[in-house]
Amino acid sequence: MMFFLVLILAFIQNTISFNTLPPSLPNYDYKIPKWAKNRFKHNKLSKTQLKKLKTRMKHKQQQSIITNNTEISEFNDNYNALIACGLPLGLLQN
Secondary structure (H helix, E strand, O other), rough: OOOHHHHHHHHHHHHHHHHHHHOOOOOOOOOOOOHHHHHHHHHOOOHHHHHHHHHHHHHHHHHOOOOOOOOOOHHHHHHHHHHHHOOOOOHHHO
């Protein structure tokens, strides 16, 4: 009985102390140099460049999607695997 009382008190103390302590956020006093800020601004993409990049990525994903068909032959299955992995087609040998 005493063990459960101590266990309950320890649990209550732990929850109270956990909720009342302020979160300890890291405080960095490092300042970014001006040359680095200029590089960040220089490397920033415009909205049109972001749109072009997104469309290229979507197009690339659509090309890499392989439809699953239960009637695919072994040759077509090997071909699809090589295309998905980006391997040369010279690996297809009969």
